[in-house]
Amino acid sequence: MNNEKIRVACLQLAPRIGDAGYNRQLSEERVRDAAEKGADVIVLPELMQSGYAFSDLSEALQVAEDLSGPTVALWTQLALELGIVLVGGFCERLSHHQVANSAVLIQPEGEVTLYRKAHLWNAEKLVFTPGDRPPPVVQTRFGNIGLMICYDLEFPEWVRLPALAGAQLLCAPVNWPDAPRPADERAAEVVRVQANAAVNRMFIATCDRHGEERGVHWVGGSVIVDPDGYPLAGRLRIAAEQMLMADLDLGQANDKSISARNHVHRDRRPSLY
């Protein structure tokens, strides 16, 4: 691990449904901007490449790409050129009739790690094939980084897996559809991220999106949370494009002790669960 702080950026952007060319260009511009501002790890939203609100599977198939497609190629080129870890979501073509809601983590040396969303939200069940592999934890030059997508975060059992596997930072591209909620309360989506961080003493960087899409608006809840569960950036949700940044000492996530005799992972009693 390392003792220096790394700079993490979440780019809350507004992709356009079905317009991968525009979305690639937008991601490139903003990733270059964040790297210029010193970001080491940059997180893009879920389905950044494709947009979210597909009418059906055939529309998703039209925009889907695989790992050899132009989006992962561009993002890999950016990671190599800028010396960054880049995380972003895309609509992955699995076959002529199957797509996944996927994300990649690309290292500055060019290595690509894939994850497919395992817990699908609402109409996603009509479009995407769910993943069945656990969230990866990747040893990068900046630290150990885990990866999952949006609704996955609402299953604390799922978040445990990368935490137990040594993730210091969990990066989570999300698209959080907005819904009525108490005006004076922090969005429950963000609250759940805070709790996930605290019970695992792990950093979490969650990147939401912006841009109305077929009647869907978004929470605008991008947030970077520390291992105590408190936000370092994104305390207030902002339903607009924004770039969140925070400097993290990932070594803090190695210390799972929360008292002289308590350790958030060793205190678990898995034989009883």
Next chain:
Amino acid sequence: MNNEKIRVACLQLAPRIGDAGYNRQLSEERVRDAAEKGADVIVLPELMQSGYAFSDLSEALQVAEDLSGPTVALWTQLALELGIVLVGGFCERLSHHQVANSAVLIQPEGEVTLYRKAHLWNAEKLVFTPGDRPPPVVQTRFGNIGLMICYDLEFPEWVRLPALAGAQLLCAPVNWPDAPRPADERAAEVVRVQANAAVNRMFIATCDRHGEERGVHWVGGSVIVDPDGYPLAGRLRIAAEQMLMADLDLGQANDKSISARNHVHRDRRPSLY
């Protein structure tokens, strides 16, 4: 189940270490007061009967009682007389050299259900024998009520058990030691309760304590949370004695759907965890 609202009260009191007589009297006064105000379910703090900050096991043994002791006798009499469900924590004598950090849920018909804290906090490990039975879920005249204690709440796997077993309301006596935290943030202990409620769509009533004890102060974070994860009472922590009350339609906790195609429990993928 029922369609009428029930009234839940959390009595954030200040027990005195080792003074079971005083603590019983205090609990009786405040329980009668809450019942007069219409409470159906009343939650007292963890170790209400004994106080918390024991120097060692022998001090705890001096105040410990079993289920036939005067505290459970008093509380049972109150539940019967007032027609309430009463939940409270006590130092339970297991043998001449063992105690547990326990809680009881007593029904208005007099039935007593016991739970022993399974996850011990800090110096508790030097005093208490941990429980090894899952949190009970009790069918009461007011609805299905689960029971656990304080640090147990920081293990989402543990909270899942009563939720999956049908708890509509989880009652949790706690003693949350205070510690430095951001002044403008809700205490992370409360945040974790909110998340536990939301991911299970279950009400949670958490009763903290007050009263400095051997240098320990308390969060004062008693809170009653709805199945969306938002506080119905206790939005702001108050480090003082207080009685929180909220009227709950426990039937809301039967509906685990959060979209046309999502169900917080059926969306779990236990074969992958």
